[in-house]
Amino acid sequence: MVVLQEVVVAAVSCIVASIILLCVYRLRFHPYAKYPGPILGKLTTLRAAYYAYTGDMHLDMERCHQKYGKFVQYRPNAILVNSPEAYQDIYGNMKNVKKAHSYNVHGTTNLIGIQDKKEYAKLKKIMQQGFSDAANREHEPKVIREIDTFIKMISADENPGNSADGWSSPNNMTLWCNYLTTDVVSKVVFTTSWDLLTSTANHGITDTFKTLVRLVGVLHQWPFMKYHEFAALIFLPHLAWSAPSMKKFALSVMAGRYALKESEPSIKDVFGLFTDARDPETGELSLSPLDVRRNSSNFIVAGSDTTASSIAASFFYLSNNPNAYAKVAQEVRSAFHSVSDIRAGPVLNSCAYLRAAVNETLRMAPVAAQPLWREADRGGCMVDGEIIPAGLNVGAGIFSLHRNPKAFPNPYKYDIERWILQPGKNEEKEKERIREMSRSFAPFSVGPRQCIAKNFAMMELLLTMANVFFQLEFEKVGNLGQGKKGAGWGREREDEFQFKSFFTSYMEGPMVRFKKREIEANRL
Ligand code: HEM
Numbered sequence: 001m002v003v004l005q006e007v008v009v010a011a012v013s014c015i016v017a018s019i020i021l022l023c024v025y026r027l028r029f030h031p032y033a034k035y036p037g038p039i040l041g042k043l044t045t046l047r048a049a050y051y052a053y054t055g056d057m058h059l060d061m062e063r064c065h066q067k068y069g070k071f072v073q074y075r076p077n078a079i080l081v082n083s084p085e086a087y088q089d090i091y092g093n094m095k096n097v098k099k100a101h102s103y104n105v106h107g108t109t110n111l112i113g114i115q116d117k118k119e120y121a122k123l124k125k126i127m128q129q130g131f132s133d134a135a136n137r138e139h140e141p142k143v144i145r146e147i148d149t150f151i152k153m154i155s156a157d158e159n160p161g162n163s164a165d166g167w168s169s170p171n172n173m174t175l176w177c178n179y180l181t182t183d184v185v186s187k188v189v190f191t192t193s194w195d196l197l198t199s200t201a202n203h204g205i206t207d208t209f210k211t212l213v214r215l216v217g218v219l220h221q222w223p224f225m226k227y228h229e230f231a232a233l234i235f236l237p238h239l240a241w242s243a244p245s246m247k248k249f250a251l252s253v254m255a256g257r258y259a260l261k262e263s264e265p266s267i268k269d270v271f272g273l274f275t276d277a278r279d280p281e282t283g284e285l286s287l288s289p290l291d292v293r294r295n296s297s298n299f300i301v302a303g304s305d306t307t308a309s310s311i312a313a314s315f316f317y318l319s320n321n322p323n324a325y326a327k328v329a330q331e332v333r334s335a336f337h338s339v340s341d342i343r344a345g346p347v348l349n350s351c352a353y354l355r356a357a358v359n360e361t362l363r364m365a366p367v368a369a370q371p372l373w374r375e376a377d378r379g380g381c382m383v384d385g386e387i388i389p390a391g392l393n394v395g396a397g398i399f400s401l402h403r404n405p406k407a408f409p410n411p412y413k414y415d416i417e418r419w420i421l422q423p424g425k426n427e428e429k430e431k432e433r434i435r436e437m438s439r440s441f442a443p444f445s446v447g448p449r450q451c452i453a454k455n456f457a458m459m460e461l462l463l464t465m466a467n468v469f470f471q472l473e474f475e476k477v478g479n480l481g482q483g484k485k486g487a488g489w490g491r492e493r494e495d496e497f498q499f500k501s502f503f504t505s506y507m508e509g510p511m512v513r514f515k516k517r518e519i520e521a522n523r524l
Contacts, residue, residue, distance in 0.1 A: 023043055032076070032079055035072065037064065048075050052370060054500075055506065056501070057371075058499075062403065064080070070384070071384075074371070078371075078395065079393075080395055080397060080400075081383050081386075086396050088439070091449070091450070092447045093447050096379060096380070098115050098117060099449065100373035102219070104225050105216055105220060107298075109123075112302065122286075126273075126274065126287070127452060129273060130189075130273050131455065133455065136344070138268065140344055145187075146180060146183045147180070147184075147464050149198060150176065150180040151468065155471075156168060165515075167514070173510055174309070177312040178305060179203075180464070181303065181307040181311070181460070184303075186300055190253050190269060192257050193253065204245075208249060209242075209301055209304060210506055211239050211245075212243065212246050213305065214239055214242075214503075215242055216502075217502040219232065220370065253300075254293065257271060271292065274292045274295060275287070299453075302504075305504050309367045310361060310362055312507055313365035314357065314465055315510055316497040316507075317497065320476060324360075328357050331352070331353045331354060332354055332466050333470060335348075339467070342470060344459045344462075351462075352419075353416060356417075357416050359419050359441070360414055363443070364497065365505065366402055366443045369398060369499070369505050370397075370503060372395055376390050376393075402441065407441075408437065413495075421434070444457070473514065474513065476510050481507055482496065
């Protein structure tokens with residue numbers, strides 16, 4: 001009995017001593033110990049996991065920068081750096097960094113999760129064809145068809161809440177934008193979709209996506225990546241269900257796509273492009289069926305809530321800012337003569353206020369607001385004048401970057417004019433001002449691992465908002481989604497759209513009602 005007691009005491013002492021030694025090492029001798037940061041963050045990565053879980057990580061990072069400065073030790077092995085220079089040093093081209101080990105959570109053969117640069121280059125060569133300029137031109141009619149349905153649904157006359165003056169009943173735009181973008185991206189990738197805009201049968205998928213990106217966000221901060229699936233089941237069962245649920249939804253849409261291909265062998269889509277891709281040297285298929293499935297499903301997740309949140313945020317900010325609304329409305333309504341004119345191209349590109357409104361929305365509500373961790377490669381790297389030793393993580397938050405008052409004066413204000421050349425001022429200086437500001441603007445990230453479908457996403461955003469402005473009037477109803485007094489640090493500004501920073505962001509609302517404008521609304 002005494003022997004057992006001694007063994008237990010010795011074991012406990014060893015554990016306590018190891019923990020104390022680890023704490024001393026992390027606080028005093030770790031290469032990152034010299035940077036300021038929250039004590040708990042220096043000791044354990046679970047602090048970051050907690051903020052990823054609550055969805056307040058973007059605010060916590062911003063608060064840390066305000067308290068500790070540009071460099072913050074946010075986790076034992078990871079620092080955050082907040083400056084435009086640091087952003088380019090970490091994410092720009094030809095940098096000696098790779099994606100952090102935590103990206104394994106996406107799967108090691110999934111484009112977004114690949115660490116190895118050679119393997120990544122091989123896969124990217126195939127996948128970027130799916131969203132090249134030529135491919136986007138082919139996708140455009142599919143996008144427009146879904147936007148047509150979206151507009152019909154949000155402004156539906158048969159809506160029982162419609163008032164006599166033609167306004168629809170209020171729509172929760174986070175939900176409707178998710179239905180739109182999920183239908184768009186699944187049509188583009190698989191030719192078929194769950195028809196979320198017109199049927200409620202699969203509306204559960206939005207909850208699956210939301211839970212999945214929350215789970216992935218937490219696991220990105222999890223201490224032991226090797227056992228992340230097991231850890232998720234034990235510690236986060238209320239989130240872990242989303243992975244098998246996502247697989248089920250993906251398989252159902254793929255089954256629909258196979259059936260369609262039987263009856264219409266000529267269909268062309270991104271899934272087909274991935275399936276048929278061949279290695280130019282061997283002539284063998286480049287991707288296994290499993291990798292095609294995983295990557296295609298990943299495109300659905302990556303391409304739905306991101307664009308949905310950006311469109312929902314556009315509705316929030318434009319309905320909250322009458323001057324911006326009026327300028328975009330006037331511009332769009334005079335640029336196009338009919339609905340069928342609204343296409344990607346020079347006229348859409350000439351809508352400076354529309355683009356300014358979208359840019360300003362992406363600045364205020366960036367959808368990738370968690371730190372996108374990178375790992376210094378062999379030999380280390382330099383970030384804003386500091387040496388990052390090999391193997392350690394470094395990151396910069398897009399949310400903090402977009403609120404840097406040096407780059408964006410009055411950063412909490414939604415101000416589309418900041419993106420417009422101001423009349424009466426020196427044009428060259430104005431262009432330089434906007435160029436300089438754009439160095440701190442990175443909603444799609446920058447460099448080799450920036451969003452692969454950035455141009456597609458911008459096309460979808462601009463086409464959606466141009467069509468809405470051309471065909472409808474809209475106004476906000478109530479306060480859903482906005483900041484309010486007592487809501488906690490960073491959540492009190494009433495004119496700011498609030499979101500949860502999971503791996504991608506999640507919002508609620510705004511509630512918006514619509515009224516049809518009197519125009520010729522038939523596509524030619
Ligand atoms: C407004 C909409 C969007 C925003 C703001 C956005 C933003 C981003 C950001 C910041 C990244 C970098 C992530 C990282 O470093 O871990 C990224 C990567 C990615 N995005 Fe997007 N995205 C959007 C829409 C889309 C769409 C529509 C698709 C697909 C149809 C897509 C597919 C991807 C993929 C596959 C990656 C991984 C690329 C890689 O690792 O090389 N995104 N996106």
